[in-house]
Amino acid sequence: MKLADQKIYLASKSPRRRELLRQIGIEFELLLLRELTPRGPEVSEAVNPSELATDYVARVTREKLDCARQTMWLRKLPLRTVLAADTTVVLDQRILGKPASLAEATDMLRSLQNRTHQVLTSVAVQRGEDIFQITQSSDVAFGPLTDAMIRAYCATSEPYDKAGGYAIQGLAAMFVHEITGSYSGIMGLPLFETSQLLQQAGLRTL
Numbered sequence: 001m002k003l004a005d006q007k008i009y010l011a012s013k014s015p016r017r018r019e020l021l022r023q024i025g026i027e028f029e030l031l032l033l034r035e036l037t038p039r040g041p042e043v044s045e046a047v048n049p050s051e052l053a054t055d056y057v058a059r060v061t062r063e064k065l066d067c068a069r070q071t072m073w074l075r076k077l078p079l080r081t082v083l084a085a086d087t088t089v090v091l092d093q094r095i096l097g098k099p100a101s102l103a104e105a106t107d108m109l110r111s112l113q114n115r116t117h118q119v120l121t122s123v124a125v126q127r128g129e130d131i132f133q134i135t136q137s138s139d140v141a142f143g144p145l146t147d148a149m150i151r152a153y154c155a156t157s158e159p160y161d162k163a164g165g166y167a168i169q170g171l172a173a174m175f176v177h178e179i180t181g182s183y184s185g186i187m188g189l190p191l192f193e194t195s196q197l198l199q200q201a202g203l204r205t206l
């Protein structure tokens with residue numbers, strides 16, 4: 001397989017991941033997965049019964065990668081390295097997805113306040129037949145949140161497309177007492193690990 005150039009395909013609609021890749025100078029084109037098809041989204045984010053969070057986030061990432069690669073071939077696009085990622089929030093081994101309603105967002109934030117939870121981000125890179133993948137974990141400790149703070153935050157648009165119902169790079173930064181791990185990983189793309197994967201795939205990162 002002869003690659004077109006050093007540019008990659010990013011299989012993600014997340015503006016945070018785009019911003020982070022630009023931060024380290026990676027050129028990319030978007031290769032978006034469809035969410036509306038007759039059979040539903042191309043990649044389901046439903047959790048399988050008894051599935052551990054680490055297995056879940058790695059599996060969803062690989063499914064996104066596989067789907068993006070198939071799309072590249074079917075559309076006869078220039079052959080490039082593909083990057084996919086998925087982020088999930090875990091509290092007491094319970095996966096917290098994206099809240100679908102005000103009530104869900106409120107409940108998530110109440111459960112996170114005064115507690116430490118984990119943010120897992122899995123990143124997978126494929127070049128030709130070679131696949132490189134890693135899952136990075138960070139601990140995030142929230143301070144106390146009043147009902148008024150939770151109501152005010154949930155009245156914004158921030159909680160509703162984010163795993164766990166918050167965006168650390170946004171207003172929710174004021175909730176975070178301490179983090180251990182990767183700030184960029186909590187945002188959705190751990191840059192240290194991502195640059196290592198891209199280097200393994202033969203791309204220049206500096």
